Amino acid sequence: xxxxxxxxxxxxxxxxxxxxxxxxxxxxxxxxxxxxxxxxxxxxxxxxxxxxxxxxxxxxxxxxxxxxxxxxxxxxxxxxxxxxxxxxxxxxxxxxxxxxxxxxxxxxxxxxxxxxxxxxxxxxxxxxxxxxxxxxxxxxxxxxxxxxxxxxxxxxxxxxxxxxxxxxxxxxxxxxxxxxxxxxxxxxxxxxxxxxxxxxxxxxxxxxxxxxxxxxxxxxxxxxxxxxxxxxxxxxxxxxxxxxxxxxxxxxxxxxxxxxxxxxxxxxxxxxxxxxxxxxxxxxxxxxxxxxxxxxxxxxxxxxxxxxxxxxxxxxxxxxxxxxxxxxxxxxxxxxxxxxxxxxxxxxxxxxxxxxxxxxxxxxxxxxxxxxxxxxxxxxxxxxxxxxxxxxxxxxxxxxxxxxxxxxxxxxxxxxxxxxxxxxxxxxxxxxxxxxxxxxxxxxxxxxxxxxxxxxxxxxxxxxxxxxxxxxxxxxxxxxxxxxxxxxxxxxxxxxxxxxxxxxxxxxxxxxxxxxxxxxxxxxxxxxxxxxxxxxxxxxxxxxxxxxxxxxxxxxxxxxxxxxxxxxxxxxxxxxxxxxxxxxxxxxxxxxxxxxxxxxxxxxxxxxxxxxxxxxxxxxxxxxxxxxxxxxxxxxxxxxxxxxxxxxxxxxxxxxxxxxxxxxxxxxxxxxxxxxxxxxxxxxxxxxxxxxxx
DNA sequence: CGGTCACGC
DNA sequence: GCGTGACCG
Numbered sequence: 001x002x003x004x005x006x007x008x009x010x011x012x013x014x015x016x017x018x019x020x021x022x023x024x025x026x027x028x029x030x031x032x033x034x035x036x037x038x039x040x041x042x043x044x045x046x047x048x049x050x051x052x053x054x055x056x057x058x059x060x061x062x063x064x065x066x067x068x069x070x071x072x073x074x075x076x077x078x079x080x081x082x083x084x085x086x087x088x089x090x091x092x093x094x095x096x097x098x099x100x101x102x103x104x105x106x107x108x109x110x111x112x113x114x115x116x117x118x119x120x121x122x123x124x125x126x127x128x129x130x131x132x133x134x135x136x137x138x139x140x141x142x143x144x145x146x147x148x149x150x151x152x153x154x155x156x157x158x159x160x161x162x163x164x165x166x167x168x169x170x171x172x173x174x175x176x177x178x179x180x181x182x183x184x185x186x187x188x189x190x191x192x193x194x195x196x197x198x199x200x201x202x203x204x205x206x207x208x209x210x211x212x213x214x215x216x217x218x219x220x221x222x223x224x225x226x227x228x229x230x231x232x233x234x235x236x237x238x239x240x241x242x243x244x245x246x247x248x249x250x251x252x253x254x255x256x257x258x259x260x261x262x263x264x265x266x267x268x269x270x271x272x273x274x275x276x277x278x279x280x281x282x283x284x285x286x287x288x289x290x291x292x293x294x295x296x297x298x299x300x301x302x303x304x305x306x307x308x309x310x311x312x313x314x315x316x317x318x319x320x321x322x323x324x325x326x327x328x329x330x331x332x333x334x335x336x337x338x339x340x341x342x343x344x345x346x347x348x349x350x351x352x353x354x355x356x357x358x359x360x361x362x363x364x365x366x367x368x369x370x371x372x373x374x375x376x377x378x379x380x381x382x383x384x385x386x387x388x389x390x391x392x393x394x395x396x397x398x399x400x401x402x403x404x405x406x407x408x409x410x411x412x413x414x415x416x417x418x419x420x421x422x423x424x425x426x427x428x429x430x431x432x433x434x435x436x437x438x439x440x441x442x443x444x445x446x447x448x449x450x451x452x453x454x455x456x457x458x459x460x461x462x463x464x465x466x467x468x469x470x471x472x473x474x475x476x477x478x479x480x481x482x483x484x485x486x487x488x489x490x491x492x493x494x495x496x497x498x499x500x501x502x503x504x505x506x507x508x509x510x511x512x513x514x515x516x517x518x519x520x521x522x523x524x525x526x527x528x529x530x531x532x533x534x535x536x537x538x539x540x541x542x543x544x545x546x547x548x549x550x551x552x553x554x555x556x557x558x559x560x561x562x563x564x565x566x567x568x569x570x571x572x573x574x575x576x577x578x579x580x581x582x583x584x585x586x587x588x589x590x591x592x593x594x595x596x597x598x599x600x601x602x603x604x605x606x607x608x609x610x611x612x613x614x615x616x617x618x619x620x621x622x623x624x625x626x627x628x629x630x631x632x633x634x635x636x637x638x639x640x641x642x643x644x645x646x647x648x649x650x651x652x653x654x655x656x657x658x659x660x661x662x663x664x665x666x667x668x669x670x671x672x673x674x675x676x677x678x679x680x681x682x683x684x685x686x687x688x689x690x691x692x693x694x
Numbered sequence: 695c696g697g698t699c700a701c702g703c
Numbered sequence: 704g705c706g707t708g709a710c711c712g
Contacts (some may be wrong), residue, residue: 401700404709443702532704611704640705646703
């Protein structure tokens, strides 16, 4: 039971509970270690024998089905049949392909062909992907679902006619669509979904026929849908953005494969550092709780009974098992006050519920918002009441977040070369942005000094440096471009600091007056609110000002940038009329709720509409530029593109070439996409790690 | 498995 | 506004 590798948690739990039962029985007999070993051996033998029998049965079943139904044997391609399939594909006007780990179904003009990649599935010769390579080098157009996924599993058709995965995303803008939903949506054909099948038999145990059926149904859908999708894309002005997305697939694939190097030793060190800091904070927090409780006792604001009651509540949350809780209950009832405060004050700081009990029942802090212990509440307790514990809890949360989300998680995901390979999801956002997961490398901390330390762990390999180039205020420039607001355009023409300018506008400062740091940062927040379509309410709570003041800032902003106001009105009108909005490159986003009878929903939809156009256009630009960069840099070993973080691209570049490449890439980023009214500007940074490259 | 929180742009 | 992920109950 020590070794748990390779077992998922559910299976592990099952095994553990089984073992528990076994041990209980053994307990009643009281046996020696020697005897136990014998039993162990016996169990092992029986177990493996039983398993063998089961497997044999499965095989027999497969054979039976194969024999009985003479399962379209001609459709199953074996090693000898690959040549035949090749010529069939060659003659075919198009091919559709659907694959998973177990097999591939090809649909040609002649019909369905199944290649099993699952060695246990009764195919005499195991077919490797290598053997299939000739099939993918043909000119015949392939209709596929998820080209990047195919690339990842080693399938790379030369001529992709249509990727339904991408096409569907652009047409419907659905981000979490399952293939099954898509088919039912389009055809009304009810497929047995993967999850339904899994309920009956695990995918590994799916027999040949079931697997064939499963893959074939999907491939057939692709076969009949390719042309339809392409027509729809064209009819909906989405062909241009579709081509960009299709070109991008391979770029993303290469970036994922390349990965980014992390310094494992550094992470280990930082992990230890964080652990020490957390270890220091925890006792501090507990000491403050103890102090608070003692104070309350002395002031007769808290009774011993109340303390015991609160501790029991905590115990209920801490000890899930009844038996453990009963022991704890006993302890709490019997222990004296000294013991309670010194040893039984156990709670989980990360649990809002437990923290609530501690802060408001035991320490009797004044409630700000019920028993909520969110950031705002803790900040009030810290700033208004001077509660040290609030500051410490905030600090604890920050460190715990860094530790669990980054410092502990990232090293677990490296390959044998210490490189991290994220997955860029191309269909994961409503606006057209990419998202990144496993790990998410688009949310690596950057704001706080502690967070920046994480970036230091992202490094370049020997002889190389990281090159990070980001667009300067791309969304505001996009806003200037599509609003054609004269003030904004002029500001960028003169290369002015836009947050500075907005501060001057909001506070009616003259040219020669200095803009204070506070005013600039306030203006910056207001600028972002406009891009994000933030409400006056949101702005007021972020700036900690009154709703009236926030409204005042927003209305001043609009009067100073009338073009922006006009643009928002125009976008909202379009959304109301069409039910969708488009980016500069015609990417669509459907806006649900824009014509709702609920005022709040309408307001939210309006903000969505405005934000989508700006955010989406910026996303389009990045994608276009990434494709262009890939063309220029393809095949070069002295530079690789590693990451995209919405408005920033990160490369690993040979040290002696870095200045040359910095210049080249900056230029490509600034000139590939030409806007009519503003120039795009990119900032270059470089260094041995990601925090230096800033 | 949904809610809360925290990280990014 | 748009994301991913950790943690809790």
